[in-house]
Amino acid sequence: MNDAPYALELRKVTKRFGDIVAVDGIDLQVPQGEFFSLLGPSGCGKTTTLRMIAGFEEPTEGTLLLAGKEGNEIPPFRRNTNLVFQSYALFPHMTVFENVAFGPRRARLPEPEVRERVMAALETVRMAGLAERLPRSLSGGQRQRVALARALVNRPAVLLLDEPLGALDLKLRKEMQLELKRIQREVGICFVYVTHDQEEAMTMSDRLAVMNEGRIEQIGTPEEVYHRPATRFVAEFIGEANILEATVDRVEDGSPVQVSIEDGTTTTVASCNEADCEVGSRVLVVLRPEHLQLHRSRPEDLPATEGRVAEVIFQGSVIRFVVERLAGGTLTVLDTTATPHRAAPGDGVWVSWLPEWAHVVSSSDL
Ligand SMILES: Nc1ncnc2c1ncn2[C@@H]1O[C@H](COP(=O)(O)OP(=O)(O)OP(=O)(O)O)[C@@H](O)[C@H]1O
Ligand SMILES: [Mg+2]
Missing domain, CATH: 2.40.50.100 (RNA polymerase II/Efflux pump adaptor protein, barrel-sandwich hybrid domain)
Incomplete structure (x- = not known):
């Protein structure tokens, strides 16, 4: 499966809700191991795109491929993707360890393996020392790390993140941006990261797509979109x-x-x-x-x-x-x-x- 040329590919994908065209015929290809961002103003279709990749929405038209396999009809729980939201919704009555163990236990992995995986995920996000804490005793940044561990523990091929740092203050957000980039490099999987913050997208991404009104205006490295914007919209949105x-x-x-x-x-x-x-x-x-x-x-x-x-x-x-x-x-x-x-x-x-x-x-x- 890792031989597939792209972790993720969208071909002419459109999503309509009644008369609203939320996503309008987008094409994109994300190679294995890439940090890829979807960047654009509110309402441009970022979350809808991510939800289609996760399987929570079905494209109205077009094809979605996961690791080279057609994925339009694969249900979310069978996809090798995991979605992390802005509101990280940890189970309040469970410890950090139990929160992260929830997925592997539900998948009926043997308990020693659960333990090993959970501790590895907590090490990655530097939370192993706080495994027995309850969520309410954690800071916002620490909770976000647990939410991330909860996704990483399932070992997805693609991790989808929808404005995961939106609730954090500026200083913590900047620290977490570098942390996320480090984690992505360490685990080596593909991250698809949604944000409306151009600085955040430039800081973290290998490549990014600038979206406007359901369409992709440009895909490129941060340097490319900054120095050689394809349109006036991109020029004014980036920097x-x-x-x-x-x-x-x-x-x-x-x-x-x-x-x-x-x-x-x-x-x-x-x-x-x-x-x-x-x-x-x-x-x-x-x-x-x-x-x-x-x-x-x-x-x-x-x-x-x-x-x-x-x-x-x-x-x-x-x-x-x-x-x-x-x-x-x-x-x-x-x-x-x-x-x-x-x-x-x-x-x-x-x-x-x-x-x-x-x-x-x-x-x-x-
Ligand atoms: N379930 C739905 N039913 C009807 N319209 C929807 C639905 N979900 C999204 N939309 C519409 O589709 C468009 C794109 O929404 P989407 O949530 O993807 O934007 P976004 O880029 O994530 O914006 P934000 O930055 O505000 O989160 C918007 O016009 C939105 O109102
Ligand atoms: Mg959104």
């Missing part, structure tokens, strides 16, 4: 994006290599998601705030646009400038506080960018 409208000046192999923004500034661009671009096409240039720089006067050898500083916000390690462009719209510039900053609200400035990071997306969803 922060400055978007400039532009016209294509020069094309090589179907890709724009030089564009003009509305105020006449020309810039070379590094990458583009659109095939078959033509000279004169309208496109959008995506510029990340950390690739922008402020100048007192027009820089000589960098593309730049003119504006006025509207806000300067100190954020600790970085400082954020909001600049109102003379041509309209605003730009966000991020600088580290290691360099002394030179601009104050009201200052006239030029904002330049590094063309080697300028990325073009289609203007069709303008």
Whole structure:
């Protein structure tokens, strides 16, 4: 079974609830051992997708394969998947040990094996020392670890996690993100992780799918979706994006290599998601705030646009400038506080960018 090319594969999977299209013809392939995330805003179909993988919902159309086998009709308890929810619902009257032992005991494993498996799962989540505690005496992070052990003890081929850290405070959530990543690496199984938090998805995932209104807009590594977003939606959902409208000046192999923004500034661009671009096409240039720089006067050898500083916000390690462009719209510039900053609200400035990071997306969803 481990020879199957993918732990999980979805082919043109759609789920409708009456008139609502919750999931709209998605394709995805998750190899064995990958940490894969489904990322997107509320209501985009993440939970529905996960529930279909777990077998709690049946696809309206399309095919789901688990370890290469068609799985649409396999009932949840026969699938080699396990789902971990945000509300981890431990049995309150059972100890940590008994909570984790529940699955293996129900599967009628011999008691010595139950014990061995439970303790191994508790070791993995670093809870072996608290095996005799009751859930109410545990912190939120500890309860989440027990919930995870309760899933891992069943040795699923795919572990499905639906916003499992949503109830934790920020600091604990960040610790648990690294913990989950360590655990995934250690047990070596495939994790499919649902979140609407882009930072969380980038921190943990080998690859992620960005979903919007039931569809997948892009699948890629965190670096790919950040530096080369496929659409405006992805550019704005992942990190922060400055978007400039532009016209294509020069094309090589179907890709724009030089564009003009509305105020006449020309810039070379590094990458583009659109095939078959033509000279004169309208496109959008995506510029990340950390690739922008402020100048007192027009820089000589960098593309730049003119504006006025509207806000300067100190954020600790970085400082954020909001600049109102003379041509309209605003730009966000991020600088580290290691360099002394030179601009104050009201200052006239030029904002330049590094063309080697300028990325073009289609203007069709303008
Ligand atoms: N059982 C159901 N009956 C009717 N509509 C449903 C059902 N389950 C989900 N939906 C709808 O399907 C769409 C996708 O829901 P889903 O729960 O998958 O979103 P989500 O991405 O998990 O959102 P969130 O981040 O808020 O959890 C929503 O419009 C939701 O209202
Ligand atoms: Mg959900």
